[in-house]
Amino acid sequence: MNNKMLGFILLLLATLPLSGCWDNNEPERMLYINGVGVDYKDGQYELYAQIINFANTAKSEQPTNTETTQVEVGHASGKSLDEAVSKLYHTVDQKVFWGHLSYLVFSEEAMKEVKLSPVIDLFIRYRETRYQIWVYATKDPVEEVLLLRPVINKAITLSKLGDPRNSYEQESFIKSTNIRELLIQLNEPSHEAKIPLITIKDNWESINETIKAPYLAGAGIVTPNGFKGFIQDVEARGIRWMTNDTVRSQMTVQTESGNDISLVIENVKVKIKPVIINGSAKFDIDVYGDAIVDIITDSATPKEIEKLVKKEMKKQILTTYEEALKIDADIYRLSEQLYRKNVKEWKRLHKDGKVELTKDSIRNLNITIEKLSSPRKTFEQTID
Incomplete structure (x- = not known):
């Protein structure tokens, strides 16, 4: 047997162990x-x-x-x-x-x-x-x-x-x-x-x-260390207006004459500013969004619709906040905002990482509708 043939046989024998995965799991x-x-x-x-x-x-x-x-x-x-x-x-x-x-x-x-x-x-x-x-x-x-x-x-x-x-x-x-x-x-x-x-x-x-x-x-x-409780259904609707992750969400408001206006709120942005007043933490909140009118059964001006949307958004945000207070929950993570922006005051005020919150902790809540529009021309005349 010549050297070339011997080398080929040795190479073949060396590759045999590689032909299977012995510890592999079959799907x-x-x-x-x-x-x-x-x-x-x-x-x-x-x-x-x-x-x-x-x-x-x-x-x-x-x-x-x-x-x-x-x-x-x-x-x-x-x-x-x-x-x-x-x-x-x-x-x-x-x-x-x-x-x-x-x-x-x-x-x-x-x-x-x-x-x-x-x-x-x-x-x-x-x-x-x-x-x-x-x-x-x-x-x-x-x-x-x-x-x-x-x-x-x-x-x-x-x-x-x-x-x-x-x-x-x-x-x-x-x-x-x-x-x-x-x-x-x-x-x-x-x-x-x-x-x-x-x-x-x-x-x-x-x-x-x-x-x-x-x-x-x-x-x-x-x-x-535990579980505080649930916030659900209408009491939870304010959560969507207090996060920058909201893509779009539906809202219905009612005019003074009792007719409903259905809208979609998009591009929600939230800014929270903690302030210290008389040794206590207060929070100024600004919420921005765009409103698109889907269904309107009554004539209304853009200013009237904008006013109704602001009122409803503010109501939902505060309702959720107050429901969370009943179970001692910081639903909007206001304590984290103070921690991020004024850690010295956070260290002074916090207890187990959480700042004491009351109904008056939200000092100002401002809603801004940056753009009010309608995808249908028939509605454009109604809200003009």
Whole structure:
């Protein structure tokens, strides 16, 4: 055997170990978790794991087979969440992959009885999971929330819970919060965070069935050490006017004659200025936005419409603020504004990172409508 032939044989033998990945996991032999629900009952953690079928998702936003089950939910309980996860492994057929975890849902009981930070730490301590996991709270049964499917049976990965930013751009009510944002808010003054409140609505119908859908009903206020309560429905409407993240949101105002005017508010910008008066912290707030008239059933001048919009926005902002005070919550993170802009006074006034707030803490609240317009020419004559 010549040297060339011997060299070729040695090279071939050297490449044989590279022909396979011995420690690789076959995708078809794994289960993929998309959502997790956490409940707490009788001193036990109740874990619900939503397993999704990626066969319905491949290369298409629409499931390829509407008869195929998109989602199944597994359940396990334990004295700790780690124990519940281990018990869940006892009932699964394949290895569980957590790298596609999209959202967490906490029940009201879990929010009240369990500190949130250690629970979240369980899910982010491993390299598979990410900080871009959405966090929600609910008063409904957690397992029912996890079994909700998107309208017209779209892929479960595009549900409102797994992909919330798309619908938020069309109607900005409560901004979704991921783990990264949640931890930042809990670690900085006022050491409180808002978690979207999800309820179940039976407001969709198909030929064969009534379709249940997730509904954003408000927000839950959490701290590193506990849960303060929910602000929901009409009491929560002021939140959208106090964040620069609001893209667009609907508002209805009523004229003196009792007729409604429907508008969309866009491009919301908020400026908060803390001031110290007689040793106490006060806040001057300026809110800016553009208003677009959608429906008007009565004649009104632009100044009249602008006045009505300002009055309603101010009312909603103060209503939400006062509801938050009832549960001792700094809903607009005013304490953080003082911390950022006057840390010396913040150090003097704060208690556990939070400045004491009262109804009079908002000294001035000014609303400015920078642009009032209408997309339809028929309305332009009405508001001129």
